[in-house]
């Protein structure tokens with residue numbers, strides 16, 4: 001009988017996987033295996049323009065080549081947009097969302113002129129109350145004329161509603177969530193009626209993920225996802241942010257560098273054992 005532990009590997013099929021993804025997937029599967037739990041794979045493909053079935057196929061080939069065994073069907077986010085719309089509607093009912101029609105250029109101008117009323121610490125790339133950077137009349141005019149708009153979370157109101165939140169990270173211990181450092185995050189994009197943070201949070205809950213394993217580069221994302229869990233009344237999983245695999249010069253591996261892809265490694269005749277060795281894994 002499997003234990004309650006459920007982990008997942010959630011790649012975006014926007015390119016070929018590299019050694020960093022192999023590490024992440026093996027790490028996640030191993031964590032589930034160690035406690036006789038369940039390992040799932042999810043395709044994070046909300047950005048249809050950047051995703052392709054070829055990349056999905058290559059990911060499946062790579063994972064099979066690594067001898068990874070996932071449970072059941074792969075969940076494809078694009079098949080579940082209604083789940084994200086339900087979550088957006090819940091946040092709307094809480095009166096936490098507002099439309100933002102600002103263009104990239106207007107947003108970057110707004111960033112260089114932070115609003116004096118802000119109660120939140122702002123760093124160089126966060127914004128709060130973006131609607132204060134444009135007149136209400138102009139926003140209404142744009143909306144009436146069918147201009148695209150994103151839905152942003154009113155961060156100040158959201159954190160007032162939730163109070164202090166924590167999460168447990170296996171490596172770093174108990175963490176206090178500080179979503180305010182991200183400002184009024186986008187919940188639904190102009191081009192897609194959801195966002196990375198919203199879809200991940202909803203899916204982790206729907207799939208019953210008990211331990212989110214992912215690279216350290218996504219540590220910050222947990223502050224935001226923890227807030228969304230609280231607002232949407234979803235359970236909080238444990239987190240395990242693992243090290244990032246870098247190249248010989250210490251730089252993060254990138255999907256666009258063809259030489260690093262698992263596809264080119266497997267086509268060059270390297271085998272799974274070589275990969276495990278190069279990643280310093282001895283599963």
Ligand code: GLU
Pocket residue numbers: 010011012044200213214218
């Ligand atoms: N889809 C994300 C990526 O490929 C990972 C999301 C997550 O693990 O939360 O980077």
